[in-house]
Amino acid sequence: MTVSSINETESPVAAKPVFKPVHAVRGMNDIVPPESARWEWLEEQVRSVMQRWAYRNIRTPVLEHTGLFVRGLGEVTDIVEKEMYSFTDRADKTGDADHLSLRPENTAGVVRAVTEHNLLYDGGKRLYYMAPMFRRERPQRGRYRQFHQVGAEALGFAGPEVDAEIILLAHALLQQLGLRDVRLELNSLGQPAERLQHRAALIAYFEAHKDELDEDARRRLHSNPLRILDTKNPAMQALAQQAPKLLDYLGEQSLKHFEQVQAILDANGVAWQINPRLVRGLDYYNLTVFEFITDALGAQGTICGGGRYDYLIEQIGGKPAPAVGWAFGVERVLELLKEQQIAVPAQVPQAYAVVAEPASLPQVMAVLTQLRQAGVAVQMHAPADSAQGLGSFKSQFKRADASGAAWALVFGPDELARGEVTLKPLRGGEQTQLALADIPALAARIQSSLG
Ligand code: ATP
Ligand code: MG
Numbered sequence: 001m002t003v004s005s006i007n008e009t010e011s012p013v014a015a016k017p018v019f020k021p022v023h024a025v026r027g028m029n030d031i032v033p034p035e036s037a038r039w040e041w042l043e044e045q046v047r048s049v050m051q052r053w054a055y056r057n058i059r060t061p062v063l064e065h066t067g068l069f070v071r072g073l074g075e076v077t078d079i080v081e082k083e084m085y086s087f088t089d090r091a092d093k094t095g096d097a098d099h100l101s102l103r104p105e106n107t108a109g110v111v112r113a114v115t116e117h118n119l120l121y122d123g124g125k126r127l128y129y130m131a132p133m134f135r136r137e138r139p140q141r142g143r144y145r146q147f148h149q150v151g152a153e154a155l156g157f158a159g160p161e162v163d164a165e166i167i168l169l170a171h172a173l174l175q176q177l178g179l180r181d182v183r184l185e186l187n188s189l190g191q192p193a194e195r196l197q198h199r200a201a202l203i204a205y206f207e208a209h210k211d212e213l214d215e216d217a218r219r220r221l222h223s224n225p226l227r228i229l230d231t232k233n234p235a236m237q238a239l240a241q242q243a244p245k246l247l248d249y250l251g252e253q254s255l256k257h258f259e260q261v262q263a264i265l266d267a268n269g270v271a272w273q274i275n276p277r278l279v280r281g282l283d284y285y286n287l288t289v290f291e292f293i294t295d296a297l298g299a300q301g302t303i304c305g306g307g308r309y310d311y312l313i314e315q316i317g318g319k320p321a322p323a324v325g326w327a328f329g330v331e332r333v334l335e336l337l338k339e340q341q342i343a344v345p346a347q348v349p350q351a352y353a354v355v356a357e358p359a360s361l362p363q364v365m366a367v368l369t370q371l372r373q374a375g376v377a378v379q380m381h382a383p384a385d386s387a388q389g390l391g392s393f394k395s396q397f398k399r400a401d402a403s404g405a406a407w408a409l410v411f412g413p414d415e416l417a418r419g420e421v422t423l424k425p426l427r428g429g430e431q432t433q434l435a436l437a438d439i440p441a442l443a444a445r446i447q448s449s450l451g
Contacts, residue, residue, distance in 0.1 A: 027145030037347040060109040066099040072108030074283030083135040102134035115318030124156030142300025153325035163288040164264035187278035188258040198249040245276040304328035348404030349379040374443035
């Protein structure tokens with residue numbers, strides 16, 4: 001749709017133009033109340049867990065140079081080949097124009113920022129983010145074009161204990177949210193030299209079975225044969241199952257690293273299973289890779305994926321440093337919460353102000369401001385159309401009820417004349433009058449009765 005077609009009127013002769021409604025972009029969702037309460041709750045849980053694990057927040061731009069993702073993710077990944085939203089910016093005075101992309105993931109951006117700000121100068125850093133990502137995929141349940149990730153990255157640490165820590169962190173987060181039946185799958189991709197040997201064996205194996213390969217696999221055979229293992233084509237499952245396993249090509253050091261990760265997970269009572277075909281979608285991983293998977297969401301069952309990426313920082317132009325991280329999909333996690341009927345607290349005011357006379361609004365609103373300063377969540381009645389004043393008590397109480405508040409604060413002329421307000425419980429119980437002069441007592445009363 002062009003800009004002008006958005007503004008086109010349906011009736012060009014009418015004096016008043018009729019505007020066509022504008023819709024959101026396909027695969028990009030609005031998050032509106034009450035659903036947004038679930039998002040805010042999840043964000044609070046994330047912040048609270050990150051705080052306890054001493055991971056610090058990092059925020060990077062949504063737009064980056066396209067080259068960052070080409071270098072970071074690998075040229076032959078699905079994301080870079082066909083899923084990025086990329087464009088050429090307007091040329092500057094010298095005639096040069098930037099090639100920019102909406103970020104499809106955030107590890108590359110974090111690594112760029114860490115390098116640019118030399119954050120590793122005094123040792124490793126533990127970072128996290130919550131942010132929107134963009135991929136031009138086919139929209140379906142659990143797969144959108146703008147989606148959100150919570151991610152954690154530990155940069156500048158080489159040991160297997162940090163692989164284990166970051167997996168335990170993801171596990172702690174899923175526990176904090178109350179999620180059940182999520183399994184943890186592990187694999188090790190070893191080091192580049194080990195992968196090279198395995199790659200040769202893999203190509204030889206798939207070449208020997210060339211007739212059984214689908215089009216996708218044939219295309220990947222020489223560019224990215226590892227990805228064939230992660231095929232979703234049922235007809236290729238048996239072939240992928242029998243393929244040479246990377247784990248059999250690992251040297252002593254890689255194996256030791258992997259075993260230590262497993263030992264720490266065991267000591268923490270976190271169950272895991274090895275999936276030798278787990279390779280992850282992005283090129284930059286080495287050693288430990290992992291996914292948290294549920295069977296409750298159909299085909300989009302991977303809720304969290306990550307691994308070690310010791311060569312990415314150097315690849316993006318930084319001083320070589322090891323790193324490990326993960327990202328989980330917020331939409332999928334929220335969907336799973338719904339699926340498992342895990343209740344999330346609704347957002348309701350504690351009190352709803354019912355006001356008889358418009359003339360008393362200045363006084364009433366001054367009281368409400370003080371109550372809010374004292375920590376009370378108050379919603380004030382306001383009519384859609386003020387021609388009839390504020391509306392009858394009956395209609396105001398209907399609104400008060402619908403708001404979910406526990407109390408109505410009734411500001412009638414008699415109460416106000418006495419310097420009081422009536423506190424009426426909306427879910428049964430006796431009403432009382434309290435003095436407006438003692439805001440702390442009023443606030444305490446409103447809050448004391450809340451569970
Ligand atoms: P998938 O195999 O489902 O396509 P992926 O390997 O592409 O996932 P990552 O790049 O590892 O996913 O991203 C981490 C997490 O982000 C995924 O596990 C998933 O929960 C979420 N995710 C990825 N792509 C999307 C999307 N298009 N819509 C919603 N969530 C997504
Ligand atoms: Mg994907």
